[in-house]
Amino acid sequence: MTDIALHIENLSFAYGATKALDRVGFNVRCGECTILLGPNGAGKSTLFSLITRLYDAREGRIELCGFDIKRQSLKALANLGVVFQQTTLDPDLSVTQNLRYHAALHGMGRKAADLRIREELERLHMFERRGEKVRQLNGGHKRRVEIARALLHNPRLLLLDEPTVGLDVPSRQAIVEHVHDLVKQQNLAVLWATHLIDEIAGQDSLIVLHKGQVKAEGKLADVLQATGCSDAGQVFQKFTQGGGQP
């Protein structure tokens, strides 16, 4: 089985005459956390919409665990867990009811689902709050539940679209640490879209996206060496100057 969880090749996309992505290509490997860094409007959300098949790309190719997203979309999507930028939990349902709903969408039976819900919630220290309505949780806890939900069906690739936006520092740190632990312990592939430099760890891979194009790609250390920058912040500035806020 290939260790490439996500393969993107020559991907372009436009909204009418406005080009959002221009010949984008990169790989995300299992056991690696890949940070997709880009200012607002860089094309991150469009890229995520294409990977999750909200839209179909007319040019280029996306493979998830070896399955073409257009031709074998169901097999491809079965390997994918997603945390979107906006909270997508139902506030009127309890934590467990939300997670059971997701498990049902992935074809899991009640017994297997409850077992996995327990495992994931315990790992995130949220099991005691399983009966509470999502409306009663704070932003950080909602995010934890969303991460638990994204992992319920044991995906090989986890997509995180700016999951820490609006959270306080301790909540952000907890999520960053948890995701990096998952990568190590479960050989999970993670693609993490962000514009927050401090979420990047030393061992991460980095992709800098700006105006729909990949400006830099590789292990953080390799990118720093190739660009002559001292940290990820400088890399970001170098490639996105005048193109948005970090």
Next chain:
Amino acid sequence: MRVLHYWRAMAGIVGRELLRFLHQRERFVSALVRPLVWLFVFAAGFRAALGIAISPPYETYILYEVYITPGLLGMILLFNGMQSSLSMVYDREMGSMRMLMVCPLPRWFLLCSKLIAGTAVGVLQCYAFLGIAWLYDIQAPLPGYAWILPALVLGGMMLGALGLLLSSFIKQLENFAGVMNFVIFPLFFMSTALYPLWKIKESSVILYTLAQYNPFSQAVELIRFALYEQFNQQALIFTGAAFLAFMGAAIVGYNPSKGMMVKKGGGG
């Protein structure tokens, strides 16, 4: 195994919609208040002005309240279908629609499941309304209450499919006011929900033709006949055809490569 997956997913989607419905009691009450106001106030007020002659499926003279009851059932289904459409637009804005679309099931199946879930809620509302109408002495033959179940389901599916189709065009929640003015009101008022076709023909032939081919009229007639243990073949064919047309268009609308979603653009 695949069948089991489909079954579990559909049960999950319908179960979630019913849970949401149970948790939102005000939604249930407000869904009932609208037709009840029409029944208790409008129909009572117009009883004398709008006499109804004997016409199928009725075998005797009837009160106006009796005549508009199937129309009000149609109204419940119509508003429920549009409410589902509203909830789809809201879900898409809030992202939970994306969550649904990302799961490994065909999009047509997910849309059909959403439709079934919305229809189940609408049918429950209809029976609650019929219960209250019964207490108000508007009583159909008992078997009629079983006969209308498939008619309510088909009518609800057709109007829900129309809602789905609209939701694929509407980008923002604010645009929903347009749906009220350009879809709900014309569908409802240019139909047989409030007046029989022959009465509409007396005042305007154009309106008569529009009402005759209005799919909402056909759904109302299907329900009206079923409530009196009769089968209206023309209404069934029209309602079924409208359902297939709306559903087909909605599936195209939500298609990731062909639909309206592509033209609307994304965030960053």
